[in-house]
């Protein structure tokens with residue numbers, strides 16, 4: 001990195017990990033801006049004298065990426081290219097004492113619930129009145145919409161409760177207020193996120209109120225799409241299905257990480273459900289919300305996962321034909337319940353199983369995409385790239401799902417606009433179309 005004149009008190013915020021971390025960085029930047037501090041998100045100019053890294057501590061790869069990023073900026077600080085370096089987020093929450101010892105060239109480490117303290121060392125005061133206000137880092141037509149923090153679930157493999165603490169829902173009024181502010185800024189799509197969105201309300205209202213929340217969000221003018229992520233199968237609030245079926249603003253889309261389906265593995269994972277119950281729930285969802293696109297995430301190579309357990313999973317993926325599916329290999333995480341088990345599935349076998357699942361899924365995805373050829377679909381334009389406008393249908397979330405490619409040469413479209421597209425061709429994970 002070439003020597004540069006560092007701008008006085010320019011703060012560069014770096015975000016690693018999931019959409020919830022992006023949300024937290026946006027809140028941090030909103031607070032900094034309200035304190036008249038110059039903050040940028042992942043500035044390429046390297047001219048900031050202060051760097052804040054919002055880390056991820058979820059699984060091995062993500063942890064390594066966070067550590068590499070801290071080391072990179074610690075080196076930059078050593079070389080005089082950065083004056084102050086602060087680290088926050090999940091990795092810092094989980095491993096603060098070790099990090100302080102191993103990478104001392106960081107001015108201070110903060111946890112996931114230390115925003116006021118972090119702001120203090122950045123020369124800012126925490127402004128309560130800014131509830132829901134943030135500096136968006138996503139394209140201005142969609143925004144991540146975090147409805148709660150933390151998680152009360154006991155999933156054996158998961159370190160998130162160690163880093164994010166207990167489940168805390170944000171009151172409906174505050175969320176509606178935030179949605180109105182976002183709509184006023186031009187946001188049209190809300191990506192509803194949480195660790196477990198279906199748990200919403202149980203803590204502050206004594207009952208699940210996701211359906212009520214969605215109903216209120218649908219009343220916010222300017223918001224056209226509301227997309228539900230991170231639903232949990234056990235105790236799924238069925239009243240949500242009615243709202244999804246009746247409210248056109250709610251995308252015909254549901255992300256529900258299921259992790260596995262073989263009963264012995266589900267039991268060991270402490271998921272509180274079974275193959276029979278999960279299958280019944282998914283079929284009920286498809287019946288009550290016709291045409292819904294279901295996304296799920298699976299883990300392969302969990303301790304004790306036998307060849308038989310894996311083939312139960314693979315056969316079930318073939319049978320259920322998810323519209324969208326992702327797979328992770330099991331990561332042996334300290335202080336989780338599963339850490340006491342032997343991580344007995346060899347790494348290459350974990351990889352082999354993950355590849356087999358995705359081979360099956362890509363064929364299913366191609367078949368389902370080909371069924372859309374000739375159909376006219378509402379598409380939200382996200383960006384322009386390589387001679388195409390790139391957009392998404394209501395069946396696709398950002399970053400992880402299919403995209404629709406529309407040639408720039410034949411059309412004039414604006415980023416952030418909805419348009420109607422006739423699908424002319426399809427590949428495994430992409431659709432091609434023309435504006436009609």
Ligand code: SF4
Pocket residue numbers: 151152153154155158159160161195196232
């Ligand atoms: S619901 Fe999700 S975040 Fe919560 S413990 Fe289970 S896997 Fe982790």
